Amino acid sequence: xxxxxxxxxxxxxxxxxxxxGVAKAAQYFKRAKGCKxxxxxxxxxxxxxxxxxxxxxxxxxxxxxFYGSADWQEWRKLVAHTFDGSPSAEHLHETFKGx
Amino acid sequence: xxxxxxxxxxxxxxxxxxxxGVAKAAQYFKRAKGCKxxxxxxxxxxxxxxxxxxxxxxxxxxxxxFYGSADWQEWRKLVAHTFDGSPSAEHLHETFKGx
Numbered sequence: 001x002x003x004x005x006x007x008x009x010x011x012x013x014x015x016x017x018x019x020x021g022v023a024k025a026a027q028y029f030k031r032a033k034g035c036k037x038x039x040x041x042x043x044x045x046x047x048x049x050x051x052x053x054x055x056x057x058x059x060x061x062x063x064x065x066f067y068g069s070a071d072w073q074e075w076r077k078l079v080a081h082t083f084d085g086s087p088s089a090e091h092l093h094e095t096f097k098g099x
Numbered sequence: 100x101x102x103x104x105x106x107x108x109x110x111x112x113x114x115x116x117x118x119x120g121v122a123k124a125a126q127y128f129k130r131a132k133g134c135k136x137x138x139x140x141x142x143x144x145x146x147x148x149x150x151x152x153x154x155x156x157x158x159x160x161x162x163x164x165f166y167g168s169a170d171w172q173e174w175r176k177l178v179a180h181t182f183d184g185s186p187s188a189e190h191l192h193e194t195f196k197g198x
Contacts, residue, residue: 003140005150019194026197038197041102044158044190051104051191059143091143092150095118098125098137 001036001093002059006052008087015048021078022052028071029054034061048084059091100135100192101158105151107186114147120177121151127170128153133160147183158190 010018022040029038034057043049056062066072109117121139128137133156142148155161165171 002143022195022197026195030198039193040195040197041191042194044101044192046189050194090145092140093143094138095141095149096121096125096139098122098139099129 002056002062003092003094004052004054004056004062004089005092006054006087006089008050008052009046009084010048010050010082011084012048014082015042018050018079018082021082025075025078028075032061032069032071033065034058035066056091062089062091101155101161102191102193103151103153103155103161103188104191105153105186105188107149107151108145108183109147109149109181110183111147113181114141117149117178117181120181124174124177127174131160131168131170132164133157134165155190161188161190 008018019040026038029035036055036057037053038055039053041051041053043051054062118139125137128134135154135156136152137154138152140150140152142150153161
C-alpha cells in the first residue's frame with residue numbers, strides 16, 4: 001500500500017472554498033482504480049497549508065491511471081483556482097509500525 | 100487528535116541504522132503522555148527521506164511534555180547521528196475524511 005501526500009498552499013481566504021471542493025471531489029477518488037482511502041489534513045502552524053492523504057494499491061494507480069484522467073480534470077476544476085502555487089506530491093510506504 | 104509529521108533526510112547508507120533506531124525508540128513514544136500511534140514512512144521518490152508519523156492528543160503533548168524530556172534525549176541518541184541536516188516537524192489536524 002502506498003500513501004500519497006499532496007501538499008498544497010491555499011490562497012488566504014479561499015480555505016473554505018478549497019475544503020468544499022475536496023468534499024465534492026471525494027466521489028472521483030472513491031471510484032479511482034486502487035484508491036483505498038482519502039483524508040484532508042490542515043497544518044496547525046500554517047493554516048493555509050493542507051495535505052491530502054490518499055492511499056493507493058500502487059504508485060501507478062495514481063500516476064498512470066488517475067493522473068490526467070477525466071476524473072482528475074474534474075477534481076482540478078473544483079480546487080485548482082484556490083491553489084497558491086503548485087501542489088507537490090510524494091509517495092511513501094510504511095517501513096515500521098510502532099503501535 | 101493531532102498528527103505530527105517529522106520529516107528527515109538520512110545520510111545515504113545510514114538508512115538501516117536509522118530504521119533500527121526508530122524501532123528501538125518505539126518504547127519511548129509508547130509511554131509518552133498523549134502519544135497514540137507511531138509509524139515510519141519512507142519516500143518512494145527520495146529513498147533517504149523518511150517521515151515519522153506520531154499522533155498526539157494535543158500539540159503540547161509533543162512540544163511541551165515530550166520535547167526535551169529524558170526520553171526525547173534517548174530517542175535522539177539512537178538516531179541523530181544518521182540525520183543529514185535538521186528534521187522538520189509540523190502538526191496537522193484532520194478536516195475531512197472522505198472514505
